[in-house]
Amino acid sequence: MMDRRKQNISALPSLRELMARTDLQARKSLGQNFLFDLNLTSRIARTAAPLNGTIIEVGPGPGGLTRALLLESDAHIIAIEKDRRAIAFLSHLVEAAEGQLELIEEDALKAPLWTYGSAPRQIVANLPYNIATPLLLSWLQHADAFTAMSLMFQREVALRITAPHGTSAYGRLSVITQWLAEAELVFDVPASAFTPPPKITSSIVRIIPRTAPLAPCEQSHLEAVTAIAFGQRRKMLRASFKKYGGKAMLADVGIDASARPQEIPVEAFCALARHLGPAGLLGS
Secondary structure, three states: OOOHHHHHHHOOOOHHHHHHOOOOOOOHHHOOOEEOOHHHHHHHHHHOOOOOOEEEEEOOOOOHHHHHHHHHOOOEEEEEEOOHHHHHHOHHHHHHHOOOEEEEEOOOOOOOHHHOOOOOEEEEEEOOHHHHHHHHHHHHOOHHHOOEEEEEEEHHHHHHHHOOOOOOOOOHHHHHHHHHEEEEEEEEEOHHHEEOOOOOOEEEEEEEEOOOOOOOOOHHHHHHHHHHHHOOOOOOHHHHOHHHOHHHHHHHHOOOOOOOHHHOOHHHHHHHHHHHOOOOHHHO
16 A cells, blocks of 8 residues: 555646646756656666665755655655745755655766765666766765766766777777676656757666775776876777887786777776876876
8 A cells, every 4th residue: 555655645736737836947957848748757767776765866956756755655755956936946845755755955077986885885867968967076076975876977978987998989988887886777768758858868766885896996097097098099009008118018918008998907007096096197
């Protein structure tokens, strides 16, 4: 039998009906594209199962995904929103949730999500496209604080996050993400699902942080070597790393000097970071 909180939420007017009564329209400056289809948002929520502990949502907007998370779980849900119009709009949902939903007015780029709520802790969010990558990289620096992340990106970014080495989409974002987590593209979301519809397809990516990085190295050193390598991705590595020892140095690390960066697995980049970083060469 459905509990009272879920009955309260199910009895609320539709989001489209509520939106028609307010001035809450998506703002391009905030990267907002709203989801109203409860079937779709419920599918996104189920992707994040098991939904327990603390669920953190970033940018709930009018609350389409928030409703689904409340209906699909009994977890404590913390929603981070900077748009005061959306915060006012969501007051009805906070009331209906009877303590299950906590709404925090905060800029997600500044919010220490890894300290919010209690473990187990995961993030489920339809991310604003314009800040999605820096948000992911920030959270990955505290990957051990989260059990999982189910995040929506524009499809191009999703493909970069999940790309294996040897493919054209593989790059710095692939290396850093896969060093710290396992990432899987779960399904695509068409532009027509959003209001207003963006000009691109979106994708849900499921990210599971590793208990330990894939291979040992300092993150700053890994970021530095991937910046050098992928800054000139059409060049062979011996050219990109010429000032650092070129072909001989790469041979010492066990990397084919004639390879291009997209051909190199994460573990090899870690070996390169371990070789160059402690020597102080990456700052030269």
